[in-house]
Amino acid sequence: xxxxxxxxxxxxxxxxxxxxxxxxxxxxxxxxxxxxxxxxxxxxxxxxxxxxxxxxxxxxxxxxxxxxxxxxxxxxxxxxxxxxxxxxxxxxxxxxxxxxxxxxxxxxxxxxxxxxxxxxxxxxxxxxxxxxxxxxxxxxxxxxxxxxxxxxxxxxxxxxxxxxxxxxxxxxxxxxxxxxxxxxxxxxxxxxxxxxxxxxxxxxxxxxxxxxxxxxxxxxxxxxxxxxxxxxxxxxxxxxxxxxxxxxxxxxxxxxxxxxxxxxxxxxxxxxxxxxxxxxxxxxxxxxxxxxxxxxxxxxxxx
Numbered sequence: 190x191x192x193x194x195x196x197x198x199x200x201x202x203x204x205x206x207x208x209x210x211x212x213x214x215x216x217x218x219x220x221x222x223x224x225x226x227x228x229x230x231x232x233x234x235x236x237x238x239x240x241x242x243x244x245x246x247x248x249x250x251x252x253x254x255x256x257x258x259x260x261x262x263x264x265x266x267x268x269x270x271x272x273x274x275x276x277x278x279x280x281x282x283x284x285x286x287x288x289x290x291x292x293x294x295x296x297x298x299x300x301x302x303x304x305x306x307x308x309x310x311x312x313x314x315x316x317x318x319x320x321x322x323x324x325x326x327x328x329x330x331x332x333x334x335x336x337x338x339x340x341x342x343x344x345x346x347x348x349x350x351x352x353x354x355x356x357x358x359x360x361x362x363x364x365x366x367x368x369x370x371x372x373x374x375x376x377x378x379x380x381x382x383x384x385x386x387x388x389x390x391x392x393x394x395x396x397x398x399x400x401x402x403x404x405x406x407x408x409x410x411x412x413x414x415x416x417x418x419x420x421x422x423x424x425x426x427x428x429x430x431x432x433x434x435x436x437x438x439x440x441x442x443x444x445x446x447x448x449x450x451x452x453x454x455x456x457x458x459x460x461x462x463x464x465x466x467x468x469x470x471x472x473x474x475x476x477x478x479x480x481x482x483x484x485x486x487x488x489x490x491x492x
Contacts, residue, residue: 192333194218195323197315198239198246200232201397202386203339203367206375208243209382210366211337218337220246221323223315226290229400229420235387242384251318253294254287260298261285273436284434292399293427300435302428302442303403310403324361334361341367341375372488386490392416393485403443410443411461412485415478424454 196211196218198204211218220243222236240246264281287294295313296302303310319336327334342349348368355363367375379386387397393412396402400420401413414421424442431440441453446460446467462478464471484491 190331190333192335193327194335194337195327196220196337197319197339198222198236199339199398200228200235200387200389201339202372202375202379202390203341205239205339205384205386206370206378207337207339207367208239209378209384212243212382217244219323220244221319222246222248223319224248224250225292225310225314225399226250226294227292227399229389229397229417231388231392232397232400235397238385247323249318249322251291251295251314252287253291253298253313256298257285257287257294260300268436277436277438280433281435284430293430296427296431296440297434300431301440302431302444304444305403308403310399320359324359328360336361336363338363338365339367340365341370341372343371376488376490390488391484391486391490393487395487401442405443407461410457411474411478414458414461415481421454421458428453 194211194216196204196208198208198220199222208218208220236246236248261282264278264285268278268281269275284297288297291314292310295310299309324334324336340348340351342351351365351368353365353368355365357363376386389397393409393416395406395409396404400417401410401424405413428441432438441451443451443454443457445451446457449467451457451460460467462470462474464474
């Protein structure tokens with residue numbers, strides 16, 4: 190039986206550190222990037238950079254063509270039976286076509302965006318396509334599959350409960366070699382091998398994945414909005430599309446801010462400029478909004 194080591198590569202620091210650790214152990218992994226379609230252009234450029242330095246990266250994407258087709262059938266039959274207005278039905282049918290962008294197509298199918306409480310994005314955009322497109326064919330060919338994951342215990346309570354190795358019901362093994370590492374260890378292995386981290390970490394981002402992520406914090410949203418206004422405009426357009434494909438016409442990327450319902454991404458951006466409590470503007474933030482520094486890092490990478 191041949192062992193195939195598969196590295197789940199995001200655009201972030203931990204998966205890059207895992208790749209470097211693999212190479213230190215003499216392991217040449219199959220590196221796979223799940224393209225959600227909600228990544229920053231700098232991340233795609235960074236993947237090209239890593240390929241030039243470390244080796245090939247296989248890129249995969251989820252496909253929701255069949256799910257959207259089934260929803261069209263549901264809209265044309267069940268929605269009418271439920272008394273949904275014809276104008277709503279026709280508006281939804283107008284939008285219910287695959288765009289080719291996995292994240293947007295997922296939300297069109299669901300009629301909503303994922304949230305911190307209902308995180309269907311991880312399963313649908315990463316876990317399922319990785320299994321269907323990569324793990325399953327390898328397992329069916331008789332290989333032993335080890336999934337190397339750049340997960341650290343100090344990232345969250347849930348991750349602190351994870352084990353270094355885990356056998357899955359699907360038949361592959363999960364290996365988390367960085368589980369006990371701290372963030373300094375992660376950047377140290379980058380420096381050791383002369384590999385730059387994703388440039389987003391020098392631009393105020395705490396993570397380098399979806400832009401923005403549903404777990405995006407207030408300060409990170411503030412940085413995204415002032416540095417990358419085009420990403421905010423894209424989300425606003427996605428909100429318009431997903432709302433139209435929704436039965437009840439309501440879908441915002443961040444449904445709440447400071448415990449209140451929001452009107453959309455631009456409302457959230459305004460909230461990101463407020464002080465603690467979210468009621469009054471933070472005067473320093475307001476002044477800083479237009480004065481964007483060339484480098485700002487949560488991890489001290491600007492020296």
